[in-house]
Amino acid sequence: MDTITRSLARHSIRPDLLILEITETTAMNKPEQSVAILTRLTEMGVKASIDDFGTGYSSLLYLKRLPACELKIDRAFVHELSEAGDGATIVAAIVALAKALNLQIVAEGVENETQQQFLTQLGCHTLQGFLLGKPRTAEEIARDIRDSANIFTRPIYNINSK
Template identity: 50%
Template sequence: PQMFIDGAEKTGLIIPMGYWALEQACQQIQKWERNNSAFYPIAVNLSALQFENKKLFSVLEQLLEQYQIQPHHLILEITESTAMHHIDSSIRTLERLRKLGIRIAIDDFGTGYSSFLYLKDLPVDELKIDRGFLIDLQPHSKEEAILESIIHLAAKLGLTVTAEGVETQQQADILTSLGCHQLQGYLLGTPVNVESLVLHRQQHFA
């Protein structure tokens, strides 16, 4: 996937591809809203190029108007390194996105620098902890101590905390005990198409 994304960014194709992904998400949200289905918000990753693209706001406004969806059902994920690149302009962009009613998540948290220094200033709703912290996670390990600090700080700031890359029950148990709000990873589920997702949900709540 990283080779694919790198190639798309170098050619500039990542921008139209990113807007295509946003439209697909809006179409699906519209279907679920009209069916009165219970669903979690759909998260879409924004590349650095797309985050800084001048057409971002006009495209989002057009999609929200076209599909008439509730904006809070859409989450935009921006990597920590993207948010920190030009911090002042990032804050202005994030504020404008939130004024549209869209939720914002910082992805891959912990891979950049000056994270804690700027975290209090970033107008975001969710923090996604990078899977690198989970690889060697054991009870009473340094990784556990670091995760505890991140989770408690984020919670104090009113942020939802999600751990990425959860693959073992032990990781899930430790993260849950530390107060992590959401878990994401192959332990809980692998990528599926919409039909399989709906079927799984029907079986789960049957």
């Protein structure tokens, strides 16, 4: 808590601009403690995101109690959208649950347009993955900023444009 408070003050960052990600497994390791810490952070204005949702052993009761603003669907489930099986059913259930709890929804590991279209139709708010951009090193980003190159002139892909 103190580290976050000091860092926000030192860098003059408004707390509402910070989203901390906590994995489902970490949150459920000590659920009461997680709820208490995340509650204090959200009271400061910091936002919380539950990462890797569906891969741990979460209790729906604690999911409801965690003061999160966002739920991130793990890439393992998104990957299964491209295969035969229950992947689409599980992702649809996670999205419905997140919507019912008024959480923003992020899908990780989106690699193709089939996944993108399915997730967009479900109402997924944010997509992450190779379809939208490849990982870049800190050196590449720094170079592009320094050179005012591609990073600012690349078109942004709007998932609502289709």
